[in-house]
Amino acid sequence: MSGLELGHDSARSMRGRVVRVVFAVCAAVSILTTAAILLTLLADAVEFFSAVSPIEFFTGTRWTPTNEPVSFGVLPLVTGTLVITFGSALIALPIGLLTAIYLSEYASGRARSILKPALEVLAGVPTVIYGYLALVYITPAIDALVPVSTFNALSASIVVGIMIIPMVSSISEDAMSAVPDDLRQASYGLGATKFTVSTSVVVPAALSGIVSSFILALSRAIGETMAVTIAAGQTPRLVDLTDPAGVFLESVQTMTAAMVQLGASDVTGQSIAYKSLFAVGLTLFAITFVMNLLSELVASRYREVYR
Amino acid sequence: MDDQIRTESTRLQLTGGERSRVARERVYRLVLFLCAALSVVVTVTIVVALAVDAVEFFGMVDPVDFFTGTTWVTARDQFGVLPLVTGTLLVTAVSALVAIPIGVASAIYLSEYASPRARSVLKPGLEILAGIPTVVYGYLALIYLTDFLRGLGLDLGTFNVLSASIMVGIMIIPMVSSLSEDAMSAVPDSLREAGYGLGATKYEVSTGIVVPAALSGIFSSFILALSRAIGETMIVVMAMGLRPRMFDLTDPVGSLAESGQTMTSAMVQAVTSDVGAASPTYKSMFALGLTLFAITFAMNLLSNAIAARHREEYQ
Known part of the structure; x- marks a missing residue:
């Protein structure tokens, strides 16, 4: 009888082990997918780098994959x-933090109940809509103040x-x-104003x-x-450090926009130009x-300092 | 008379300091509020912009269709x-x-x-x-x-x-x-x-x-x-x-x-x-x-x- 009970117990621990394995496998799926994606990207990038030297790729200042002379x-x-990242950071970081x-x-409570859904709506707008809004509304608005190209980095950065x-x-x-x-209360107890508490505590x-x-x-x-493919245009352009303002008024091409263009340019998938997509x-x-690692590092560095 | 003036001026200073502190707080609050309100304004603008163009479209194509x-x-x-x-x-x-x-x-x-x-x-x-x-x-x-x-x-x-x-x-x-x-x-x-x-x-x-x-x-x-x-x-x-x-x-x-x-x-x-x-x-x-x-x-x-x-x- 007690042996039976034990058997029951071991069946239970068996089940526990099986369940553990199932959960672990599910978690491992994401790692395997990540590894598989990395490998396929690497394999295609290696093929590309056997045709184009990595030095030329990483130090070259001209991107003309489909036009002669190819570079x-x-x-x-x-x-x-x-440029786009910097411009968008100038807008989003201060406004986001102050918000x-x-x-x-x-x-x-009332203000929150209006603001939070509005922010969620902003987060839920499909990016393709942002692109069109930039092209159709923001660029003409900027053009009324400063002459800009139809496609420009400024309106793309704004959206x-x-x-x-x-x-x-x-976040x-x-x-x-x-x-x-209690941190806030300690500060109020010392006579700090709400603003001082917010910014210093x-x-x-x-x-x-x-961060x-x-x-x-x-x-x-x-x-x-x-958004950038639609609003910033398709002109690969090395940033001219002597004219930082001019950079924003002209069309630029980002890595993502170049990938879209490359993918649309050739369906056979065999040309070097197409392979360059994977290197990009x-x-x-x-x-x-690297940015995600940095974020983890920053978060773990400061975590629980105040707990 | 002298005393009275002194008290007046002290009170003035006190309230003046308090008042400017309160005023500053109000400005901060307003700036923060405006930043937060900006997202609401942008959201509304986006919806309106979409709606205007969508209305034009629905002028050409029946919404039921x-x-x-x-x-x-x-x-x-x-x-x-x-x-x-x-x-x-x-x-x-x-x-x-x-x-x-x-x-x-x-x-x-x-x-x-x-x-x-x-x-x-x-x-x-x-x-x-x-x-x-x-x-x-x-x-x-x-x-x-x-x-x-x-x-x-x-x-x-x-x-x-x-x-x-x-x-x-x-x-x-x-x-x-x-x-x-x-x-x-x-x-x-x-x-x-x-x-x-x-x-x-x-x-x-x-x-x-x-x-x-x-x-x-x-x-x-x-x-x-x-x-x-x-x-x-x-x-x-x-x-x-x-x-x-x-x-x-x-x-x-x-x-x-x-x-x-x-x-x-x-x-x-x-x-x-x-x-x-x-x-x-x-x-x-x-x-x-x-x-x-x-x-x-x-x-x-x-x-x-x-x-x-x-x-x-x-x-």
Whole structure:
């Protein structure tokens, strides 16, 4: 009888083990997929790099994959991506952070109940719509102030910036709401105003979450495709450091937009130009990966300092 | 007299200092409020801009035809949105079938079972998946996944719904797993300990206590992931083809093996095609955008309602 009971127990622990394996396999699926994606990208990139030297690719300053003379220098695309990322950061980081402070420290329940859904709507607008809005409304509006090209980095940066505001504000607000109230109360007890409490107590205490939100939002901006393809145009252009303002008024091409163009240019998938897509993809991937690692590092560095 | 003046001036200074401090606080508050209000203004502007163009479109095409029509052929001015809606729903349903079970099981593993070592491998892996640009997923679906599925004996077209949907599913796994894991990690340990104290196994604690307690967060993660799937553009443009097709209920497998078109890819097509900005084809993009927008908005509201309904039940 007791043996039976034990048997029952061991059946139960068997089941526990099986379940554990099932869960672990599910979790492993994501790792395997990630590895498989990396490998396929690598395999195609290696093929590309056997035709084009990596030095030429990473240091070249001209990107003309389909026109003569053919040249695969990725720098114009990298700088194009950086221009858009930088421009969108200028918009999204301050507005997002201030919005988060307002939501977490100042807003009444009523104000929150209007603001939060509005931010979620912004986050839910399909990126293709942002692209058209930039092209159809923002560019003409800018053109009325400063003459710009039909396709320009400025309006693309603005819409990408608007698009990533909700990411900055919602993640930062979560971090600020998690700051324990006794820190705030201690500061109020010393006679600090709400603004002093917000900027000198809450923001520093939530810094790791805020920095993570910045980095995640920026990787989203780097990987953004439709909005920049539609609004920034298809002109690979190395950023001219002597004329930083001019850069924003002209058309640029980002890595993602170049990939879309390459994919649309050739359906057979055999040409070197098509293969270059994977080299660009891998470069992009490396950049976002480094940014994600950075975000993890920052978050773990500051985590639980105030708990 | 002298005394009086002195008191007056002291009071003036005091109130003056207080007043400027209060005024400064008010300015700060106003600036913060304006930043927050900006997002509301932008949202409203976007909706209005879409609505204006959509109204123009509905001046050319009857809304009844638009919402009930079953043929989408812009070249022949047939604007029935249903094939695109069913295309979008099909992709969303299949990607949910892929992402929800794998995402939740991964979340349970990460939150309840995984050793710190396993977590340190899995979490970055998931983050890499989340960081891959969607354009890369699109090519992988078109070039590798379709071939792989054919290798399994499926009779698939070059562009097909199945591989696009599976890719979208893979793309949203990290959303489901990371948000669900956050919700599960937030379940207080005392609940788990009570379960163990009653002799429950780890599995029973996970599925009988942690998952129900974290249910609101888990549902929110589903809905957010599904709205991402609905709005996904690049993967479906590249891997699913551009043939609007009503979902055939009598032949579901056939529908998956063939090409299809979603609302997002129809929008891309409408704008990349060589038509004037005043043509109904171009304007149809805004009606589509508004429809899509309404769907994702409704899903976000649903997610909020569910989260609010179950919030803090266990805290």
